[in-house]
Amino acid sequence: MADAKNSNPDNFKGWLYKWTNYIKGYQRRWFVLSNGLLSYYRTQAEMAHTCRGTINLAGAYIDTEDTCNFVISSGAQTFHLKASSEVERQRWVTALELAKAKAIRMMEAASDDEDEAAPTEPDKNDIQNTLRMLSSKLEDLTTCNDLIAKHGAALQRSLSELELIQDPAEASTKIKAVNERATLFRITSNAMINACADYLDLAQTQGRKWQRALQYEREQRLRLEETVETLAKQHNTLERACRGNLGPDKGKSKGSATEEFSDDDNEFFDAIEESPSFTTTVQIPTHIKGHRRTDSGASITSIASSEGAGPKYDEDLSSSDDEMSTGRQNQGSVITIKTQGPLPRSGSEVSVNFNEPISMLQRLTEDFEYSDILDKAAQCDDSCEQLVYVAAFTVSSYANTTHRTGKPFNPLLGETYECDRTDDWGWRSLAEQVSHHPPAAALHCESKEWECWQEFTMTSKFRGKYLLIIPQGIAHLRFKKSGNHYTWRKVTTTVHNIIVGKLWVDQSGDMDIFNHKTKDNCHLKYAAYSYFSRDIPRKVTGIVTDAAGTAKYVISGTWDKKMEAAKILHGGERPSSGSKEKQVYQTGPPRLLWHRNYPPPGTDLTYGMTEMACSLNEPEEDVAPSDSRLRPDQRLMEEGLWNEANQVKVQLEEKQRARRRKRESEGKPVETHKAVWFEKKQDPLTKSLIHVFNGQYFEAKKTQDWGKCPDIFTI
Incomplete structure (x- = not known):
């Protein structure tokens, strides 16, 4: 082969x-x-x-x-x-x-060539002079081309006239005119040849020079990338070694120093055992426009974030003090920042300076900000049309990631979050942190027309310059009237500029949304961002097909703005076997499925949150004592008490570690926690074990019987 x-x-x-x-x-x-x-x-x-x-x-x-x-x-x-x-x-x-x-x-x-002795960056004046010379040569070529066309046409006319002449005396005069015009044509042709030679010589000379300069820049960039990646690997290895999760390397690579590095064992939710004394000195950026903390430098070290800004780079980097003061205005549920604490430690012990004041459970609840799409889908009688709206709903959950650079709080084991929007949006949800190993959160959301549930966990791969976040688990959606049951897996999130620059997030990969009742399917493709691509950034395209595989709808748009669908009227001609051409469909006019609700003004002061996200941490009475809104370190951060929040966060995580050490000392399995509001069952569709809502939470809320809730927030 x-x-x-x-x-x-x-x-x-x-x-x-x-x-x-x-x-x-x-x-x-x-x-x-x-x-x-x-x-x-x-x-x-x-x-x-x-x-x-x-x-x-x-x-x-x-x-x-x-x-x-x-x-x-x-x-x-x-x-x-x-x-x-x-x-x-x-x-x-x-x-x-x-x-x-x-x-x-x-x-x-x-x-x-003396001018090309050293592969250095060309001088700007030299570049401008060269461009002027090339432009002048091009003008000469254009002039010669016009003259050749003019004299060639004249010569052709003279030759045509000569063929029609019968009188020898008149022919002699015409032959003289032909010779004159042929001479002019030869002169302009020679001028054209000389101009081409001059242009070619100049282009080759400067081309070699610029090629060497570009090669120099390429080598410099590669060396810088290797250095940054090596430093990132060393930093990550030191952190893992201090946590006792990784010993010395078990072999020396014969390959290059730029071989990829993965961290599949990164636990996003767990409170890791406290590491010994370990200090890292980092020089961090202090003037990152549009960043949620103008002076914190969070864009360097909050590598566990699943959100980010757009594909831009910030080169205005300088060192910052350990503590800085900056004022912020209260907007919705988001806070006034007063001071900043120390740099974060490894593992889940990340300072709240790099967080946003909501937990991962609340972040999962944000998926239902555009629940009105599901309400529209519930009214569809045609299953393929319904699937079109379901596809738009899955895309909408990524809309806020374009401007979210904050890391959500890692939920403690047994932590819950209730969101009851029955009065205004017609749904209510409950999320619970159900496991440490592997770290997992279960969520259930229901309305009169539909119910949705999922168990969320993830793996991550650290590549030095970016972090891949690969969601695990399957999301379920069932419509009560039709019985249509849809499942899908979320796509990969990539967090760029982990080490240096402004964090930004991209979504990429394929997603299949399958209707288990009718066998309809929607295949969505999230195109990865590429600087060299001519496509619009954050593009999403898809095809909805019925049980027979016949294409019914074309879906297109971007995951940060809007999605549209067009009904397929004619399938068009299929490309020949082996051809790279895509199937072309004849469609009707596009229909808007979803458009994004942009954050309110001053989004840089509210962590890039929408109004819905800002309201998630508003205090509410009668919720379970394990609710995220009652978590003290998260609440202290929202109130602007950063130093106190950092101290309480450490105490809460130490309490969780103490419970784990106690179980180990008693000879019990480390993972003996049993979810309170979710029950582990076998998924009849995937045959895997998942946590399913047991329906008891809202009954307990009516009677305020919270005896089953673990005491996780009392210090």
């Missing part, structure tokens, strides 16, 4: 196996050979944004080992590679040797 896509040494690409470490061994990677550089990526899609490593072949050593293996080393880094066959390896080695020879020739030719 040939993995390489072509045999052109200037642009050779394909799959190879690269040695990573003694635990993972060889891993399949996508390699690209271009302009004397061999780069690799984890997948082909990463070519748009993340290069994992690059070797300049001009100074590289290529060595073949056995039938399929070969090694490329530049001194600074080494790639141990393996092809799928001996023939495939020979193709790669041949292409690499040719590219290396060409790179050496280009380097030697460039070194002969």
